[in-house]
Amino acid sequence: MALPPYYQQVYEVTQSIPEGRVTTYGLIADYLSLGSARMVGWALKQSLRLGETALPAHRVVNSKGELSGRAAFATPTLMAELLVSEGVEVVDNRVQDFQARLWMPSEMY
């Protein structure tokens, strides 16, 4: 069951996000030229549905630094807990110093 090509690329980028850093759907979408940030969200959600627990999807947030994907995890608080355990400050489902912790796909080399 070959997964759509962009799914795989989204997974690669997501797995390349350093611990304690975060990135956004729009950044990934733009980097992969998907043309739409929604595709990134779809791919990540599908991956969790497929059981790809090795995917650090909790490090992907929206452009405001909000944990909009928390609902897709086992519990609504799991995403925030994972980030906090990695050293990322999270208050009210929002990443503190979001801009400073932002990671860009072009950094992966």
Place this chain on the structure above:
DNA sequence: TCTTTGACGTACA
């Protein structure tokens, strides 16, 4: 096939 929905983003009032 058409319509609705969705882990989004930008623009504007």
Place this chain on the structure above:
DNA sequence: GTGTACGCCAAAG
């Protein structure tokens, strides 16, 4: 900061 509108593309019904 809040609310509305539109664009974007894929999956589900």
